[in-house]
Amino acid sequence: xxxxxxxxxxxxxxxxxxxxxxxxxxxxxxxxxxxxxxxxxxxxxxxxxxxxxxxxxxxxxxxxxxxxxxxxxxxxxxxxxxxxxxxxxxxxxxxxxxxxxxxxxxxxxxxxxxxxxxxxxxxxxxxxxxxxxxxxxxxxxxxxxxxxxxxxxxxxxxxxxxxxxxxxxxxxxxxxxxxxxxxxxxxxxxxxxxxxxxxxxxxxxxxxxxxxxxxxxxxxxxxxxxxxxxxxxxxxxxxxxxxxxxxxxxxxxxxxxxxxxxxxxxxxxxxxxxxxxxxxxxxxxxxxxxxxxxxxxxxxxxxxxxxxxxxxxxxxxxxxxxxxxxxxxx
Amino acid sequence: xxxxxxxxxxxxxxxxxxxxxxxxxxxxxxxxxxxxxxxxxxxxxxxxxxxxxxxxxxxxxxxxxxxxxxxxxxxxxxxxxxxxxxxxxxxxxxxxxxxxxxxxxxxxxxxxxxxxxxxxxxxxxxxxxxxxxxxxxxxxxxxxxxxxxxxxxxxxxxxxxxxxxxxxxxxxxxxxxxxxxxxxxxxxxxxxxxxxxxxxxxxxxxxxxxxxxxxxxxxxxxxxxxxxxxxxxxxxxxxxxxxxxxxxxxxxxxxxxxxxxxxxxxxxxxxxxxxxxxxxxxxxxxxxxxxxxxxxxxxxxxxxxxxxxxxxxxxxxxxxxxxxxxxxxx
Numbered sequence: 001x002x003x004x005x006x007x008x009x010x011x012x013x014x015x016x017x018x019x020x021x022x023x024x025x026x027x028x029x030x031x032x033x034x035x036x037x038x039x040x041x042x043x044x045x046x047x048x049x050x051x052x053x054x055x056x057x058x059x060x061x062x063x064x065x066x067x068x069x070x071x072x073x074x075x076x077x078x079x080x081x082x083x084x085x086x087x088x089x090x091x092x093x094x095x096x097x098x099x100x101x102x103x104x105x106x107x108x109x110x111x112x113x114x115x116x117x118x119x120x121x122x123x124x125x126x127x128x129x130x131x132x133x134x135x136x137x138x139x140x141x142x143x144x145x146x147x148x149x150x151x152x153x154x155x156x157x158x159x160x161x162x163x164x165x166x167x168x169x170x171x172x173x174x175x176x177x178x179x180x181x182x183x184x185x186x187x188x189x190x191x192x193x194x195x196x197x198x199x200x201x202x203x204x205x206x207x208x209x210x211x212x213x214x215x216x217x218x219x220x221x222x223x224x225x226x227x228x229x230x231x232x233x234x235x236x237x238x239x240x241x242x243x244x245x246x247x248x249x250x251x252x253x254x255x256x257x258x259x260x261x262x263x264x265x266x267x268x269x270x271x272x273x274x275x276x277x278x279x280x281x282x283x284x285x286x287x288x289x290x291x292x293x294x295x296x297x298x299x300x301x302x303x304x305x306x307x308x309x310x311x312x313x314x315x316x317x318x319x320x321x322x323x324x325x326x327x328x329x330x
Numbered sequence: 331x332x333x334x335x336x337x338x339x340x341x342x343x344x345x346x347x348x349x350x351x352x353x354x355x356x357x358x359x360x361x362x363x364x365x366x367x368x369x370x371x372x373x374x375x376x377x378x379x380x381x382x383x384x385x386x387x388x389x390x391x392x393x394x395x396x397x398x399x400x401x402x403x404x405x406x407x408x409x410x411x412x413x414x415x416x417x418x419x420x421x422x423x424x425x426x427x428x429x430x431x432x433x434x435x436x437x438x439x440x441x442x443x444x445x446x447x448x449x450x451x452x453x454x455x456x457x458x459x460x461x462x463x464x465x466x467x468x469x470x471x472x473x474x475x476x477x478x479x480x481x482x483x484x485x486x487x488x489x490x491x492x493x494x495x496x497x498x499x500x501x502x503x504x505x506x507x508x509x510x511x512x513x514x515x516x517x518x519x520x521x522x523x524x525x526x527x528x529x530x531x532x533x534x535x536x537x538x539x540x541x542x543x544x545x546x547x548x549x550x551x552x553x554x555x556x557x558x559x560x561x562x563x564x565x566x567x568x569x570x571x572x573x574x575x576x577x578x579x580x581x582x583x584x585x586x587x588x589x590x591x592x593x594x595x596x597x598x599x600x601x602x603x604x605x606x607x608x609x610x611x612x613x614x615x616x617x618x619x620x621x622x623x624x625x626x627x628x629x630x631x632x633x634x635x636x637x638x639x640x641x642x643x644x645x646x647x648x649x650x651x652x653x654x655x656x657x658x659x660x
Contacts, residue, residue, distance in 0.1 A: 073599060074435025075405065105404025106438050108597070133568060135465075149619030149628045161564040163571065170567060172560045197537070197555055198528075205622065207527070223554025225527055230502045230631040233616060234491040237500060238463060241493065241599060241608045249615035265595075267438070269403060269571060278571050285579035286563060289479030292535065298479045301560040 002316030003324060009034035012049060015330045019056050021063040025088055032087040036119045037317045040308035043182045044118040046319055050326050052085075052116075060258035061085055061115050067092055071244075075104055078243060081114030083259065090117040090136075090262065091126065097266035098130045109264045112245025116140075116257060121173035121302065123264065124162030128169035133267040133275075134162040139239045139260055142252040144177050144222050147229035152218060155248040156180070157235040164272070165279045171302035176232035177220045179211075184220070187211035239263050332646030333654060339364035342379060345660045349386050351393040355418055362417040366449045367647045370638035373512040374448040376649055380656050382415075382446075390588035391415055391445050397422055401574075405434055408573060411444030413589065420447040420466075420592065421456065427596035428460045439594045442575025446470075446587060451503035451632065453594065454492030458499035462596040463605075464492040469569045469591050472582040474507050474552050477559035482548060485578040486510070487565040492632075494602070495609045501632035506562035507550045509541075514550070517541035569593050 009030050016026035033052070037045025055061040065084035069077060077096060081089040093109040100107020117123065117138055127134035140155035156177040163170045179199040187193050188211040198207040200214035200221050207221075208214055222228030240247040245261030269275050287298045312318070339360050346356035363382070367375025385391040395414035399407060407426060411419040423439040430437020447453065447468055457464035470485035486507040493500045509529040517523050518541040528537040530544035530551050537551075538544055552558030570577040575591030599605050617628045642648070 072435070074431075074433065076435040076597065101404075103404065104434075105402075105406040106436060106595075108436050133571065135568075146616050146619050146628045148622055148626055149616075150622050151619040153616045153619040153628075159561075161561070161568070163564065163567045170564070172564045174554070174557045174560065178554055178557070223557045224504075224508055224552075227504045227508070227553045230504065231489075231491070233612070233630065234493065234500070234502045237493045237609060237612055238465075238491070240612060241463065241605055242597065244604065244608075247608065247612050247615070249612065265436075267406065267572065274574065275571055278574075278577065279567060282563070282567055282570060282577050282579065285577070286476050286479075286483045289476050289481040289483040292478055292480050296478055298476045298483075300563065 001319055001321045001324065003319050004316050005034060005038050005313055008037060008046065008317055008319070011327050015053060015327065016063070018330075019053060019063065025064055025085065028088055028091065029085055032091070032118065032122060035122065037319070038309055038312050039119075039305050040312065041119045041121070042318070043180070046323055046327065048118060050323065050330065053330060055115070055256070055258065058256070060256055067111060067114070075100060075106070076108045076110065076242065079109065079111040081111045083113055083115060086115030086117045086260070087122070089114040090123050090264070093262065093264040094123040094126045094134070094136070094266070097134070097264040098127060098132050098268075101132050101266035101268035105268060107266050108242070110239070110242035110262070112243035112261050113259050114262055115260065117262065119173065120158045120160040121171050121305075124160040124171040124173060125169055127266050128162045128164035128171065131164055131268065131272055133164070133269070134160065135265040136160040136263065137235045137239060138262040139236045139246075139248050139251065141257040142248050143181065143220070144229070144232060145219055146233065147222070147226040150219060153248070154222070154229065154232045155236060155251075156222075157232045157239070157248075159235060163279055164275060165283070166276060168306045169302055170279060170283070170300050173301070174223070176222050176228050176235070178223055179220065181215075181220075184211040184215050188215060331649055331651045331654065333649050334646050335364060335368050335643055338367060338376065338647055338649070341657050345383060345657065346393075348660075349383060349393065355394055355415065358418055358421065359415055362421070362448065362452060365452065367649070368639055368642050369449075369635050370642065371449045371451070372648070373510070376653055376657065378448060380653065380660065383660055385445070385586070385588065388586070390586055397441060397444070405430060405436070406438045406440065406572065409439065409441040411441045413443055413445060416445030416447045416590070417452070419444040420453050420594070423592065423594040424453040424456045424464070424466070424596070427464070427594040428457060428462050431462050431596035431598040435598060437596050438572070440569070440572035440592070442573035442591050443589045444592055445590065447592065449503065450488045450490040451501050451635075454490040454501040454503060455499055457596050458492045458494035458501065461494055461602055462598050463494070464490065464597070465595040466490040467565045467569060467593055469566045469576075469578050469581065471587040472578050473511065473550070474559070474562060475549055476563065477552070477556040480549060483578070484552070484559065484562045485566060485581075486552075487562045487569070487578075489565060493609055494605060495613070496606060498636045499632055500609060500613070500630050501635075503631070504553070506552050506558050506565070508553055509550065511545075511550075514541040514545050518545060
C-alpha cells in the first residue's frame, strides 16, 4: 500500500494537533516524521509515530517545551532539552552548532534530557545543507552486551558523520549494533530468514545468523565485536559528560528510552569548492574498486537516499497497512 | 627474550642520533617507541622501528623538521607537518589542541604531510593526562576494500577516543579493519591458526577465519562490514578536508605510507570531579554485565595497558630476538 507524502504528513499533523502540539512544533515534527518515511527510513517515520504519541501520553515527550541553555564551557554550549520532542531539540542543536561553526570554525552543542532523534541522518543532512561538516551522536537505552559479557549494558548509540557534496551529501548514520532490533524482527517475521552476516549469539553462545535465536538471547553483537563495544562505550561517556546528562545506565533504569544525551559538533570550511574537490576525488577513487558481484557498484553513505526519496515522492510512500490504519485511528 | 625498558630506549636513542636526529627529537622519538613496546604495543614499538629508520633513509621522514601553521579557520588550526616524524608531529598537535581546549572548551588541530603516528593511543593518553577528552584520527594507505568491492580503496584509518580517569584513562585506539595485517601475519606464522572471528574473505569470496587466505585475497573486512566501510571513508574525508592534505588515494599513489593527514580534537571540562563521577559510574555499570566465561570480566578500553606496563617495567620487555639483533646492528 502506498500513500502520498502530503497525505502522510497531513495525518501526522492532525494527530499532533489533537495531542496538544502547537502549530509550529506540530509542523516541524510532522515534516521530520513524514520525511523519514519519504526517504526510506520507515522504522523512524510512520512505524515509530504511534510509539512517539504513546510517549506524549505518558508525559515522557513534552510537546511544546523548548530547550534551555544551562551552561557554557567556552565555545561548548550545554542545553537542557526539557523532554521536548527529540526531533525538535536535535534540529535546534544542529542549528546552534552551525551558527557557532560559522563564527569560530567549530561549534559543539550538547543536550541532556532530550528524546529520541529518530533518524540521526536528518541532522547530518541539515548541517551539510548549511555547508558544514558534522559529527553527532546520541546515547540510548542498554541494548548491547559489552564484549565478554552477556547482559546488555551498552546502548547502540548512533553516530552520524556528514560532509556536504553537490548532488547528494555524504552522510553516515550508523548505530553501533550490527543489526537493529527492527531488522532482526523483520527477518524473524519473514520465516526467520537467515541474516546475511552473524548478528549476535544464540543462547548456547554461538555466533549466529538466526534472528529468532538472537532476539531470545538478547545478545546482539556490536559492529566489529570488541571494537564496537569500546566505541559505543566511548560515545556514552562523551555524550553524558558533555551534556551532564543521563548515561545509558540512567536511561535504562527508567525502562523507557527518554531523557537521553546528545552531542552535535559542526565544522565550517568556508571554501566550499575545496570541500567539493576533496570529496568528489575521494568518492571517485573509492568507486574504482571492482565490484564483488557482476553489475554491482560501490555506494557512498547516503547515496541511495535521494533515489528512494524521488521514487517515494513520485509513486507514494510504501506503508504497512495496519500501522497506517492505526495512524488514522489516533 | 626480555630487554629492560632503559636499554631498549638507549638503543633507539643511539640509532636515532646516528641517523641525523638532533638530541631533542631523538629523545622524544626514543621515548615514544620504547613506551609503545613497554605498554605491550610491540607492533608500533621495536617491531616498527627498523621500518621507521628505513623511511628516514628514503627521505620520507625528515628527522629535524618542525610543523608550520599554514592557515586558521576560526579556532581550527591547520598545520603542515613537513614530513617530520609522525610521533613528534602528533605530540605537538595534541599539545596545541589541549591549549585551545583549555582556552575555548574545544580545540581542533589538523595536520597534513605528517607521518605514521605509530600507536594512536599515546595521544589519547597525553590529552587525558592534561584533563582533556579527545577524538583523534589519521588516514592511511589503502588497505581495506569498500563494502561491495574487492580492491582496497579505503584506509583502516585508526580512531582514538579518550576520557580521563583516575587509576587509568579510558582510551579507545581502534583501526577500522577487524584485524590488522600484523595480527593476520601472526596467525599465519602460528601454523595458520584460525582467527577467533571472520577477518576477511578468501579468494572464492567466502567469509573466512583463515589468515593465509585473507592475506592472499587482500580482502580484510572493515569493522561491522558495511558500517565500518562507511565510517573509515568518513574519517578520510574529514582528515583530508580539515588538513587540506593527502587523501588515502594520494598516499596510496606513492606506494609508501608517508605524508598522511590527521585531526586532533580536544575538549576540556574544567570540573574534573564531574568527569570522574560520570566515568566511574558508566564503567561500573558496564562491568555489571555477567561475564560470558566463568571467571571472565569486562574490561574498558585501555584498562589492560597499565598492567602490561607495570609487568614489562618489572620483568623487562619481551622482544623478538631477530628484530632486537637487527636494532643492535643499525
